[in-house]
Amino acid sequence: VQLVESGGGLVQPGKSLKLSCSASGFTFSSYGMHWIRQAPGKGLDWVAYISSSSGTVYADAVKGRFTISRDNAKNTLYLQLNSLKSEDTAIYYCARRRWEYWGQGVMVTVSS
Amino acid sequence: DVVLTQTPPTLSATIGQSVSISCRSSQSLLHSNGNTYLNWLLQRPGQPPQLLIYLVSRLESGVPNRFSGSGSGTDFTLKISGVEAEDLGVYYCVQSTHADTFGAGTKLELK
Numbered sequence: 001v002q003l004v005e006s007g008g009g010l011v012q013p014g015k016s017l018k019l020s021c022s023a024s025g026f027t028f029s030s031y032g033m034h035w036i037r038q039a040p041g042k043g044l045d046w047v048a049y050i051s052s053s054s055g056t057v058y059a060d061a062v063k064g065r066f067t068i069s070r071d072n073a074k075n076t077l078y079l080q081l082n083s084l085k086s087e088d089t090a091i092y093y094c095a096r097r098r099w100e101y102w103g104q105g106v107m108v109t110v111s112s
Numbered sequence: 113d114v115v116l117t118q119t120p121p122t123l124s125a126t127i128g129q130s131v132s133i134s135c136r137s138s139q140s141l142l143h144s145n146g147n148t149y150l151n152w153l154l155q156r157p158g159q160p161p162q163l164l165i166y167l168v169s170r171l172e173s174g175v176p177n178r179f180s181g182s183g184s185g186t187d188f189t190l191k192i193s194g195v196e197a198e199d200l201g202v203y204y205c206v207q208s209t210h211a212d213t214f215g216a217g218t219k220l221e222l223k
Contacts (some may be wrong), residue, residue: 044161044204046212057211093222094159099151099206102160
């Protein structure tokens with residue numbers, strides 16, 4: 001099993017970014033997936049979850065600004081980040097439903 | 113939202129010492145299906161977290177059996193029976209019974 005995040009970088013406040021998580025080694029369409037973030041030097045912060053049937057749940061801090069989605073044909077999980085704020089600066093991880101597999105993470109820095 | 117309170121925030125141990133970490137929930141984590149979705153993770157420096165314990169007390173495959181979990185309802189404990197150097201890092205509890213939330217973490221360091 002492998003999860004590889006991409007799409008991070010430096011972005012200005014108020015702008016948008018789309019993260020990807022490419023999955024391999026398992027039947028991606030059968031599993032729910034999480035996005036989690038970790039601000040520099042801080043703890044883990046759950047962001048969003050998408051079920052195998054594409055039902056979604058969001059943390060209050062990102063509801064209305066972030067959108068989680070998936071493309072089962074491409075074995076890829078996405079996180080669309082809109083209206084970014086400085087407090088969204090973090091490493092963003094994807095993880096499988098039961099927390100048993102994690103990606104290495106991708107850094108998002110929101111700064112002018 | 114469910115709040116998970118971990119104690120202590122920092123734990124100093126010697127190699128071979130047994131230690132425990134507490135995770136208390138603001139709501140019962142017993143799901144209507146009878147499962148309690150409380151897991152424990154370890155994050156070593158510079159690494160993503162790894163799953164140690166799921167469903168309160170089930171040891172994840174490949175995890176040494178010096179790790180054990182217990183508890184029910186709102187009170188849960190992770191025990192390490194004989195700390196080894198590779199166990200150093202930050203331990204998190206995470207619940208998935210309600211919208212997922214993490215505890216603030218417990219840093220295990222060498223005394």
